[in-house]
Amino acid sequence: MRTTVAIIGAGPAGLFLSHLLHLHGVDSVVLERRDRDYCERRQRAGVVEHGVAEALRESGLGRRMDREGFRHDGIELRFDGRGHRIDFPDLTGRHVMIWAQTEIVKDLIARRLADGGQILFEAEATAVEGVESERPRVRFASPEGDEDVLECDYVVACDGFHGIGRTSLPEEVVSTYDKVYPFAWLGILADVPPSCDELIYARHERGFALHSMRSETVSRLYLQVPAETDTAAWSDDRIWSELAARFELADGAWKLGTGPITDKSITPMRSFVTEPMRHGRLFLAGDAAHIVPPTGAKGLNLAMRDVMLLAEGLRRRYAEGDTAGLDAYSDTALRRVWRAEHFSYWMTSLMHTDPAATPFDNRMQRSYLEHIAACRPAAAQLAENYTGLPEV
Template structure:
């Protein structure tokens, strides 16, 4: 088998890259280790920045986002027992949308199937070779267990933090930057209407809490917990009780409870690898960088990566390697801005178990300044809504 670009991973990065390349007349094959239904259903991020929304509309896969997504013009910082609204649209002229990452994946899978674009699910034993040449290859077993070799001109590693692409790069090439945080998020999906029309980021002495949503009938909620805690320790009653404490406010607010459909624990970390390429292998999305979810940047960074990568690969295959050689540098400028913003939001909102009274007072001072200063609120809103791609 032969194609121009082999894409490893059918998350939003891999599928969007494949579709962007298709629009440029470049052939690609997407290989994914999970089966189709698992990929369509896995729950991930839910906030789309304005540049992400505009790109999906531009390429013709934003119709369902516009019909079913939930546009937001602001969000609340909740601390000192009160809400302090960050008016994104008023401050920046931009909006965000709550639209689950899995919904974007569904839209992209449907777009691939409508146009007959190749996506192979449930592949295994993936191995990359000759990445430092102009003729790399990918060996794998297809869903029927048949051994295949996919020859190509370039490989895109869009297979996430635990994928095989980054570890396939020889030792000593990459420089990694890593920080693990002393807390995790317990996330739940509840079958209940949202308790507030916008997202709430709550700072509380017992720990951070986030009120979000996925639809008018589904609420997404998060609690900061110790990363060593077991999921079994958190009964539904305990979750609702803790959410009520951390989201409590002097304003008119009532937390709406309902059946919890799903719960999971997510560790918190920051991670960046430099460079984001090796020979004809290019890393994108979580394969190259991880951000704590507080800043809502993970999926949006992946979208920004592959927007650059699609253009770089198109130029490379047409004989111009300049953009491909600059790919890593271009993306890393945005990555580090997002890393800083995500660290800032995480540090400002979470209860650090090692913090002393001095540090806790600094946190409150930062929150109060951000909520009272138009300049500080504008900076937060600008970063949250998404900086221009270029």
């Protein structure tokens, strides 16, 4: 097989890149080891930055998001039994959208297939070869179990932390930076209308909690738990009781709605960066290059920003013969990546209870939360990073 750009991974990053390249007249093939149903059901992020939401709209993919998603103009920080709202438009002039990654993927798959795009499901990439040549290739196992080869001009790996893309970079050119946190998130989906209009980030002495939503009838909630937690140890009653305790306000003015829990999962907390994000004609994007703890809502958005950069670089390469954008990709992307890494680390450290924390550490957390609640510039810094910095 032959194409211009071989894309490994049919997550939102790989699919969005394929869609943007199509709009620029550049052909691509997407290889995905899972089947379509799995891709469209996989639960992931739900917060879309202002700039990423605009990019979806501009590329013709925003209609259902605007009709069925939620525009959020702020978040609530809850601590010491009090709530404080961070007003995004007032502080930054921007907002975010609550629109599940699963829905973005559904729209992208439908649009790529309608446009005649090639997405090969159940096609697992097994090797990336020749990336230092002008004709790299990806070996993959077809759904029938046969080996095939996809030849191309460029390879973009959007295949996640455990994919083949990152491990295809020569060890001698790669540097990695890693931090593993001593806690995880127990996440649930529940058939109950959201108990709030915007996300609640709660710091409690028993651990962090987050209240989010997926629709007008489905809530998405998280609890900080020890890193080695098994979901089997948490009954539905225990989950609801713990969530209620961590979200409780001192004046009793807010009540958590409960309902049937339809899904439970554990999300490890990790920060990770690979440098560089390009070697020869192989480019890394999204989780293949970087991981952030989900507290800052940056994982999906960083991945989408990566491929927006790549799409423009590839457009210039084929429309103008200019490779400057591709040559600068890694350095440009990493500036945003490290800003997001810091923000995600900061939010995680601010809102979670560290099992090794001293009383001094806990007082420092509370002091900074009080500072954000009382100081407009401090609140604005949080809002600017959360809604997405336009340029980094």
